[in-house]
Amino acid sequence: MSIRKSDLALGFLGLAALSLLAVIAHALISGDARHPAAAARLVAELGLTDLALFTEARYTRHPSQADLNTPFQDHPMSFDHFPTGSLIAPPARFGPTGGFAKTPGEGAR
Amino acid sequence: MKSWIARQRYLIDFTLSSLLRRKVRNLILFAVYAVSIFVLGSVMLFSHAIRREAAQILASAPEITIQKLVMGRHDLIGQDYLDAVKNIRGVRRAEGRLWGYFYDQASRANYTLMVPPPDDAARALAPGETMIGAGVARARGASQGSFLFLLSPTGKMFKLKVKSILDSASELVSADLVLVSAEDFRRFYRLDSARGFTDLALKVRNSREIDTIIEKASLKLPDARFITRRDILRTYESIFSWREGLLLALLGASIIAFAIFAFDKASGLSAEERREIGILKAVGWETGDVLAMKFWEGALISLAAFLSGVVLAYAHVFFFDAGLLAPVLKGWSVIYPQFSLAPHLDGLQIATLAFFTVVPFSAATIIPIWKAAITDPDMVMR
Amino acid sequence: MISLDNVCKTYHEGRENEVRAVREVSLEIGADRTTVIRGPSGSGKTSLLTLIGCLSRPSSGRIRLGGEIISGLPEKFMTGIRRQTFGFIFQRFNLIRGITVLENVMLPAYPLGTDHAALKARAGELLEMLEIPGKAAMNAEQLSGGEAQRVAIARALINDPQMVIADEPTANLDTRLTMQFLDIVRTLRGQGKTMLMTSHDPRIWSADMVDTIITMEDGRVTAVEAADRS
Numbered sequence: 001m002s003i004r005k006s007d008l009a010l011g012f013l014g015l016a017a018l019s020l021l022a023v024i025a026h027a028l029i030s031g032d033a034r035h036p037a038a039a040a041r042l043v044a045e046l047g048l049t050d051l052a053l054f055t056e057a058r059y060t061r062h063p064s065q066a067d068l069n070t071p072f073q074d075h076p077m078s079f080d081h082f083p084t085g086s087l088i089a090p091p092a093r094f095g096p097t098g099g100f101a102k103t104p105g106e107g108a109r
Numbered sequence: 110m111k112s113w114i115a116r117q118r119y120l121i122d123f124t125l126s127s128l129l130r131r132k133v134r135n136l137i138l139f140a141v142y143a144v145s146i147f148v149l150g151s152v153m154l155f156s157h158a159i160r161r162e163a164a165q166i167l168a169s170a171p172e173i174t175i176q177k178l179v180m181g182r183h184d185l186i187g188q189d190y191l192d193a194v195k196n197i198r199g200v201r202r203a204e205g206r207l208w209g210y211f212y213d214q215a216s217r218a219n220y221t222l223m224v225p226p227p228d229d230a231a232r233a234l235a236p237g238e239t240m241i242g243a244g245v246a247r248a249r250g251a252s253q254g255s256f257l258f259l260l261s262p263t264g265k266m267f268k269l270k271v272k273s274i275l276d277s278a279s280e281l282v283s284a285d286l287v288l289v290s291a292e293d294f295r296r297f298y299r300l301d302s303a304r305g306f307t308d309l310a311l312k313v314r315n316s317r318e319i320d321t322i323i324e325k326a327s328l329k330l331p332d333a334r335f336i337t338r339r340d341i342l343r344t345y346e347s348i349f350s351w352r353e354g355l356l357l358a359l360l361g362a363s364i365i366a367f368a369i370f371a372f373d374k375a376s377g378l379s380a381e382e383r384r385e386i387g388i389l390k391a392v393g394w395e396t397g398d399v400l401a402m403k404f405w406e407g408a409l410i411s412l413a414a415f416l417s418g419v420v421l422a423y424a425h426v427f428f429f430d431a432g433l434l435a436p437v438l439k440g441w442s443v444i445y446p447q448f449s450l451a452p453h454l455d456g457l458q459i460a461t462l463a464f465f466t467v468v469p470f471s472a473a474t475i476i477p478i479w480k481a482a483i484t485d486p487d488m489v490m491r
Numbered sequence: 492m493i494s495l496d497n498v499c500k501t502y503h504e505g506r507e508n509e510v511r512a513v514r515e516v517s518l519e520i521g522a523d524r525t526t527v528i529r530g531p532s533g534s535g536k537t538s539l540l541t542l543i544g545c546l547s548r549p550s551s552g553r554i555r556l557g558g559e560i561i562s563g564l565p566e567k568f569m570t571g572i573r574r575q576t577f578g579f580i581f582q583r584f585n586l587i588r589g590i591t592v593l594e595n596v597m598l599p600a601y602p603l604g605t606d607h608a609a610l611k612a613r614a615g616e617l618l619e620m621l622e623i624p625g626k627a628a629m630n631a632e633q634l635s636g637g638e639a640q641r642v643a644i645a646r647a648l649i650n651d652p653q654m655v656i657a658d659e660p661t662a663n664l665d666t667r668l669t670m671q672f673l674d675i676v677r678t679l680r681g682q683g684k685t686m687l688m689t690s691h692d693p694r695i696w697s698a699d700m701v702d703t704i705i706t707m708e709d710g711r712v713t714a715v716e717a718a719d720r721s
Contacts (some may be wrong), residue, residue, distance in 0.1 A: 004607065005129075007120035009409055016416035023423045027454040036166050036451065038278035044169035045229050047206060047310045048176070049341055052244065052284040055442040056217045058210055062221075063348060064341040065174065065308070067183045089327055116604035123594070123601060130589035256506060371676035380586075388585045391546055393644065394597040487538075487547040 121409070127385075128406065139414055144419025146466055147425070149360055151457050154426045155434055156353035158450040163345040165451075166282060167338070167479040172319060173311035174336040175326070186333070187305035192312065193329045202220040205306030211287070213259065218246040223393035224291045226310075234290040239269035243277040244284030244444035261297045269293070277447070277489050284446035315345040368469060371479070383481050390486035399482040400475060407474030418466075419459065427452040492522035492654070492685060493543055498562075499553030500538050512538035515552070522653070525676065525686040525700050527718075530707035536689035537582075537658055539707065543687065545573040546658045573600065578647030580657040584639045586631035588648075592618070593627040595621045604648070610649075614691040617645040621675065637668040644675060654685040661692045674696050 042048065050062040057065035175194065177186040186205070195203045208223040225232040225240075226445045232240060239257055241249075248328055251257050251271050259267045275283045296302065309321055325337045394402075425431060430449050439445045506530035512535045520543065528536045541547045542554060546563065548569075551680045552564040561572055586595050594703055596614040600665060601713040621641040626634060641658070645653055661669040661701075669692070676686055677700050688695065691704055696718070 004118070004122055005125040006118040009121060009273050009402070010118075013409070013412055016413060018419065019420045020416050021422045023420055024454055026425075027423075027452040030452050036162055036278075039166045039280075039282050040169050042133075042275065042279040042283055043166055044227055045232070046223065046286075046288075047171045048282050049167070049170050049174060049336075051166070051281055051345070052242065052286070053220070053281065053438065054440055055244075055285045055444045056440055057219075059442075060208075061210070061219065064181075064336060064344040065176070067178070067181065072251070084332070098122055112604035114604075115606070116602060118607075119597075119604065120599035123590075123598070126594055127588040140594060384585075385587055388587060389598070390570075391579055391581070391585070393601050393650065394599075395570045398566075398602045485547050487541040 115402070115406070120398065121405050124402050124406040124409070128410075135410075137343060139410055141417045142410065142414040142466075142470070143421075145360070145364060146415055146462065147421045149357070149364070149466075150419045150422030150462055151425050151434060152353060152357060152360070154422055154454070155431045155450070156349045157455055157458060157488065158426065160346060160349040161453055162281065162450055163349070164342055167341055167345060170338050170341050171310040172313050172316060172338050173310040175311065175330070176306075176334045176336065177330075178332055179333050183308075185300075185305045186308055188303075190305070190330055194309065194326050197322055197325050199314050199322050200311055201314045202312040204310055206308055206310050207291060208307050209294075209298060209421035211259065211262075211297075213248075215258075216443060218245075218248050219285065220245055220287045220444075221285050221293060222287050222289060222297065224294045225288050227254075232288060232291075233462045234272065234288060236290050236292045237268070237270055238290065239293075240273050240286075240288040241271055242275050242283040242286040242444075243280050244446055245287055246274045248444055254345055259287075259297070261299075263297075265295060265296075267293065272435075280446040281448040285444045306462065311349040324439055326453075332426065364465075367473045368473070374481045378477050378481055382481075386478070386481045387484070388487055390482075391482075402477060403475050403478045403482075404471065408467075410474075415463055415467050419462065421472075423454070426450065430476045434465070492557060493520045494518065494555045495543070495572070496553040496555070496556060498542060498549045498694055500535075500542055500547065501550045504550060512710055513542065515550075516710075516712050518705065518712060520685075520687060521687050521703070523683060525680055525704040526688070526703045527695055527701050528707060529687045529691055529696060530689070531691065534707040535710040536707055538710075540658055540687070540689055544579060545700050546579075569620045574603070574650055576653050578652035578655045579661055580647050580655065582659040582662055584643040586634075586639055586642055588632045588702070589624065589630060591627065592623075592629050592631060592634070592642050595631050595642055596649055598649075599646060600649050601687045614645065614649060617648055618642075620678075621645055636663050637671065639670065640664065640668075641675075645659045648679075652684070654687060655679060657688040658687070659689055659691075661690065661695060666694070669694050673700070676700060677717065 049064050052061065054060035173187065177184050180354060188205070191203055191205050194200060205227060206224070206226070208221060211220045211222050212218075213220055230351065234240065241251060243255065245257075246252065249257060251274075252273055253273050255271050257271055259269065259271045261267055269287075269289065275286060275288075289297065311322070313322060318337075319337055323337070327335065329331065363411065389399055389402075390396070425433060427450060430447070435445070495516050495518040498513060498518075499511070502510040502512060507553060513717070514535075528539060530536050538547075538558060542549055549562050552562070553560050556576065557573065561569070564572070586592075587598070587606075593611070593614055596617060597610055613625065615624065618627055620639075621644060623638055623641050623645075626642070628636060631639065631642065634657045638716060640663075644655075647657075661672055676688075680700050680704050690696065695701070701718040704714075704716050704718055705712055706716075
């Protein structure tokens, strides 16, 4: 009984499908177990507002706190010279208050 | 049913034999295909996971942050502002926060200097003491008990004893933090207490009252800007959607290139292939058999590429911390947090990825065959 | 076994390059016989063969197989009949390059979904019978002309057809290989297969196992005669 090409191919597909299932199982099991508790606690205790992901400029370090004018000083859509600037969107619609006055119909949940 | 399965296996045998005739070409095709799915999948998984992580972490951010704006710029906020909002109904607690940026010439990195809130007993600091984020510790080679020297913007050298290093599990929010006492902070930036704080943080009794509180506060403080926790979450939601979209758009070019390649490969039906289809029909294959055979070709390649691409992307993002994407995210930052994301798979995402990769390729394989497959088999006799 | 009734085949009908390859042919082809169609090239031999072998449909007229009209059947049924009834040996053999001899031989049985081990064994037997068992693992393009024809014969026989149809089987063979081919034909006749060949090779017409010779000219059958057995 020789091994046929179709056996190899279907075997490979089966293996790949099994590993996808394993990945799904892994995501279900460890995804919920890994709540970022330490970071969340630090955020609560220090009152942090942003992720320390991009540290090269003020508005990338604290995008939620940046002045509305800072990131894109000349025009809201203009590019700036930091690479991250091309990754961070200008705050198109910054919250219910726009930072200044209440917009009607935007109640807190 | 049994013979149906046997038949499909024969068709798979044949299609594999055909594919193996152009081994190198088809292997390259498969590799390019799998790599495209891997990169796309990595971006999707990473963006989704970090969005989720950001939402979980920042869910405990201050409910309301108040900034003072002068000429459209963020300015220091005075004690009088704090007094004005402190007594608004629904405000449980209001405090002035001190934090600022510092460019450290020694490590050429930006730090965030911050004073821990007074009620944070675990992080109470005496003058001359500091707690630093793991990213700063790496940049400066500092460890617990060593000294951190910072040249302040006023030209004065500060010598701070590292009391401890912040938990590296929280690096995603703390990598660049340098916590100092309020006294040190004010001396560092030469900031007397009359000039107030960086901003104000408010805690409220009931999160439903946030809008009402802001409304009242904005009447009292017309030049202040209010940032709610919801705004913060929304900012991060949009940042990572934007990034995902941007990367996907960039990758779109490569997908189109691949599609052209695949279509060319699949649709460029040579005279040789036409003749083969004629032979198959002449020796007793039906049109349906030829199409099924070609279907298997498309399905096997695209399914194998999809499954391996997705599994590899998952391993890349969650077991290897998205190492290949880090340079893109890092930009010009000197301090970059080391973090692992909580594994997460989104069914809809996977389905989208599958739909936009497997279906077009299978179609590009079968459709050009259609016309050749329905021609009369007597062409091989001529 | 097969009867043709006023069958015509016209290619590119109604266009400038219209070719009337077969014109008003009425014919009987008996079972258990060896029939040879002869005639100059372009006389419509091959077209007639494709009509009989269900590889194409007549433009008009009827073809019966064992009394049943098969010329108007949908493709699926035509394919089914072709698969069960006919085995084809093409002039240029038409083996598929790049795959092995064994796979080439097994090819016509793939859509039937027969048991793999049995099919492989049968293909092996056929290669054995045709005296090329050592070539099973070779690729089709590595074969010599005579070997390629034997593989084509094995492929024609894999589904155990009643009738073997060969188009100019000796056109690419030298005298020695032609004689060997005729030996194979003799063996197949001995196994009860009906043979139908086209040829303009006198070595075929004069072969001892040929029963009927049909002569074609300009798409018409001009003579049907029993072979001279003197």
